[in-house]
Amino acid sequence: MTKRGHARPALSSGVAACIALFWAFPSALAAQLPACRPADSNTVAFLGDLTYFATAPSSNSYAAENRALKGLPATDSAQIVAVSDSTTCSQARAAYATVLGLNPSSVSVIVIRIANRYAVVDPTAHVGEWKLAKTFDSAFVKVKDFAW
Numbered sequence: 001m002t003k004r005g006h007a008r009p010a011l012s013s014g015v016a017a018c019i020a021l022f023w024a025f026p027s028a029l030a031a032q033l034p035a036c037r038p039a040d041s042n043t044v045a046f047l048g049d050l051t052y053f054a055t056a057p058s059s060n061s062y063a064a065e066n067r068a069l070k071g072l073p074a075t076d077s078a079q080i081v082a083v084s085d086s087t088t089c090s091q092a093r094a095a096y097a098t099v100l101g102l103n104p105s106s107v108s109v110i111v112i113r114i115a116n117r118y119a120v121v122d123p124t125a126h127v128g129e130w131k132l133a134k135t136f137d138s139a140f141v142k143v144k145d146f147a148w
Helices: 013-024 041-055 061-070 086-100
Strands: 080-082 110-114 117-127 130-136 142-147
Touching (some): 041 061, 041 080, 041 117, 086 110, 086 142
Antiparallel strands (some): 080 110, 110 117, 130 142
16 A cells, blocks of 8 residues: 555556566576677777777887787788687677676677687776777687776
8 A cells, every 4th residue: 555545556467477587586687788799880990990900010110019919910811800600709798708707698708810819898897988808719728807
């Protein structure tokens, strides 16, 4: 009853069960995230930036410095690709989440393979205006942290 003596409407058992489920298991929603995010404008921008740094000649000191800071190899554009296969995406997501102390099912990442390295970012993970990115080797051991 409310203060005025009116009966409160009862929640349907289905609504009450959903509320109870998500209250008791907040990660239930996060479990629906794919390991790799569907390609979008963030994927295009991340791929473009990494391609610029990895393919620039060593005479381009700005690109060479950024390549080193990001732990990227110098390579040609044929060796740079956005990854979408589920096995690699799952490995990259697990490595990225572990480094950040997160549950892997709570993140969905963009993975770019640059020769024998992987650059990984969750575009929703920010520190201020910057996104938290990581470079991993082919065994998904962290090589570098960088802001993107």
